[in-house]
Amino acid sequence: MLPRPSLPLRPCRSPRSLPRLSGTSQPTTLPRRAFSATGPSQDYASTLKNLRIGKHTRVMFQGFTGKLATANAAESIAWGTNVVGGVTPGRTGEHLGLPLLPTVQDAVERLRPDVTGIYVAAHQDVPGAVEEAVAAEVPLVVAVAEHIPLHDMLRVHAMLKTQSRSRLVGANSPGVISATGRCRVGFQPLPCFAPGKIGVAAKSGTLSYECVASTTRAGLGQSLCIGVGGDILPGTDLREALMVLAEEEDTEGIALIGEIGGWGEMEAAQWIKEYNARTANPKPIVGLIGGVHAAPGRVMGHAGAFTVLGEPDARANIAALEAAGVTMVNHPSKIGDALKARLAEHTKTTSGGQPSSPFKSGVQQRGIHTAVRRARTTQPRSPQHQQKRHLYIREDQAFDLLRQYGVTAAEYSGKGTRRFLAISIDRSTRSPCIVASPTTEPDLAVSQTKRFPFDYNRGLDGLQANRIAEHLKLGPRTGDSLRKVLGSLAAIFYDKEAFLLETRVVERLGEVKIVNARFGFDDAAHRTANRQADIHALRDPAAEDPAEVEAERDAIVLIRLGSSDDRSCSIGTVVNGAGLAMNTLDALADAGGRAANFLDTGGKATSETVKKSFELVLRDERVRVIFVNIFGGLTRGDMIARGVVLAFEELRPRVPVVVRIRGTNEAEGQRIIAESGLPIYAFDDFEEAAAKAIELSGQ
Structure with a gap:
């Protein structure tokens, strides 16, 4: 056994000792929790049924008295959600006229909740709140916070696998909502929702909100919407959400919204293919994938929106979903009409009629549903770009770190066949894994890459090391050396x-x-939990793009696209929400435009955030037009409009501005811009706005 070394995640809790990897420092401690026993026929998968919330679901809040939880609970109660109380550690009494308890166990015994919404900030120990809910056997746990340290979530998932009572949604999730049952657990903007027949499974909050608004405008409404979130390791993935929606009685059609990162979309496509084959009248599915034009090797806003060697890109995901019978669209505003058409064809088919174009055997054809047919390829990650969601250190620093852990590392001399060996995250198993390929040739590495998942708590074992050596095609004498390398990598x-x-x-x-070595570390461990200061002290902001570094200080995600002398990248974008920002790049490209940047103001953008975003975008001399694309979910359209007017008046931009506002308070937002007297082009339709931006950019 290659034992797992210790990680001092939360030393304030009762510890248990862990084994250590040979050659590393003395083991420290990790907390231990008791969980319900799992029988031989039941495991975490058996908790999927807990996602079916509705009218009679009993909802409680953790962090109940916080400002955010208070406002959210009051709004949910007014909408009709059956909120029964909540928890704030150390406090007892009433809040919003409902019971307030000091612990989750107390709340479970008194309130009998079916679901808990965790409204605890990332720095306030969200993993601990999840653990407490699972230990108390709350059936459904919804974690909305983002920036949760990755290794904390690895530990949570290792524990979730040992029980069969609690299901996790999140972290970094907009939540779960039943429009038919008027039950909300999350941040979803209620004005967008209407009771109906469409189920939604989505990674992106803003894309799901616009999808919901689209199905409402189409007269379809929604049944159950599951926001799995954009985290690296979501508690519930897209495939699992589809499994629930396929069996949900009120659901007649499904909207699927994915993005780059991991194998979740491919696994969803495989499940859909099997579902369509075994089901007499399968529910029609319309899909959207964000990230076709993502910057290679960069994290596109969401913590999980990146790919590593061997993972499919957006084009491959789209191709797989199309082949499985999913109708793909390139913008969420099209989902309502596409589902309406699919449901009409579905009705004809089930009543004995013959399906007609553009749907043949459920496979997407060119028509209103496809703007561009994309190449069906899987591309390896480009190594020259660095992901800003995580810290990467220089190769010489990585070599120094390896030497500290007893491994000799030196630059490649040109002699010997190079093989690929890494430790990363297997998102499918929600665990760490070894990634290995016997070649580093770009044309072969992807197809020959294999993953070897291992348990986070137990670590690697000798049998896995033998299988890895065999896959790498190493000689028989390398066993001990490979184990030493793997042990040191695991320790780091x-x-x-x-x-x-x-x-x-x-x-x-x-x-x-x-x-060769390229090492990346989780920045949430440092920023959220104040751990790993020594590693993060190695960051050199002077070597990074100054505008991107400045944006980061204002909680804005900015990524420059194309080279500095590529004048075709001329549309500066300002968008709220990472998923919508990715989709904006894709949809602009489909319409013939090229964006100069990816910019996510965040799902809760303010007027000041918009103004700062304008400042950053205008520093790029390539920009000939600013395109503001906002869907008002949590962000109100009138607030964004005021931000645009403020930015225009104070900055006097040298380029024209096109603004597209939909969603919450969209009419008020459009009125503010129209009455401002400023030369701003305002639209509510994305395609009209995009066409104007492209025209003004000279493309």
Whole structure:
């Protein structure tokens, strides 16, 4: 056994000792929780039924007396949600006229909740709140906070697998909502929702809100909407959400919204293919994938919106879903009409009629549903870009770290076959894994890459090391050397809270030598939990794009696209929400335009955030027009409009501005812009706005 080293995640809790990897420091501690026993026929998968919330679902809040939870609970109660009380540690009494308890266990015994919404900020120990809810056997746990340290979530998932009573949604999730049952657990903007027949499974909050508004305008309404969230390791994934919606009685059609990152969309496509094959009258599904034009190697706003070697890109996901019978669209505003058409064809088919174009055997054809047919390829990650959601250190720093852990590393001399060896995250198993390929040739590496997941608490074992050596095609004398390399990489992974430790190795005289290294570490561990200061002190902001660094200070995600001399990248974008920002790049490209940047103001943008975004975008001399694309969910359209007017008046931009506002308070937002007297082009339709932006950009 290659034992798992310790990680001092939360030393304030009762510890248990853990084994350590040979050659590492003394083990420290991790907290222990008691969980319900899981029988041989039941496991975490058996908790999927807990997602079916509705009219009689009893909802409680953790962090009940906080400002955010208070406002959300009051709004949900007014809408009709059966909120029964909540928890704030150490406090007892009433809040909003409902019971307030000091612990989740107390709340479970008195309130008998079916679901808990965790409204605890990331820095206030969200993993601990999840653990407390699972220990108390709350059936459904919804965590809405983002920026949760990755290794904390790895530990949570290792524990979730040991029980069969509680289901997690999130973290970084907009939540779960039943429009038919008027039950909301999350941040969803209620004005968008109407009781109806469409189920939604989505990674992105803003894209799901616009999808919901689209189905409402189409007269379809919604049944159950599951926001799985954009985290690296969601408690519920897209495939699992589809499994629930396929069996949900009020659901007649399904909207699926995915994005780059992991194998979730591919697994969903495979499940849909099997579902369509075994079901007499399968529910029609319309899909959207964000990230076709994502910057290679960058994290596109959401913590999980990136790909590593061997993972499919957006085009491959789209192709797989199309092949499974999903109708794909390129913008969420089209989902309502596409589902309406699919449901009409579905009705004809089930009543004995013949389906007609544009749907043949359920496979998407060119028509209102497809703007562009994309190439069906899977692309390896480009190594020259760095992901800003995580910290990457220089190769010489990675070599120094390896030497501290007893491994010799040196630059490649040109001798010997390089092989790919890494520790990363297997999103399908929600656990760490070894990633290995016997070649580093770009054309072969993807197809020959294999993953070897291992339990977060137990670590690697010798049998796995043998299988890895066999896959790498290493000689029989390299066993001990490979185990040493794997042990040291694992020690760094745990001790420093890495998310990716990527190396290239060669075999020399029976030894495995590291000749390249690219190490990435989770920045949430430092920013949220104040851990790993030594690693994060290695960051050199002077080597990064100054505008991107400045944006980060204002909680804005900015990524420059294209080279500085590529004048075709001329549309500056300002968008609220990472999913919508990715989709904006894609839809602009489909219409013939090219964006100069990805900019996510955040799902809760303010007037000041919009003004700052204008400042950052205008520093790019390539920009010939600013395109503001806002869907008002949590962000109100009138607030954004005031921000645009403020930015225009104070900054006097040298380029024209096109604004598209839909969603919450959209009419008021459009009125503010129309009455401002400023030369701003305002639209509510995306395609009209995009066409105007492209025209003004000169493309």
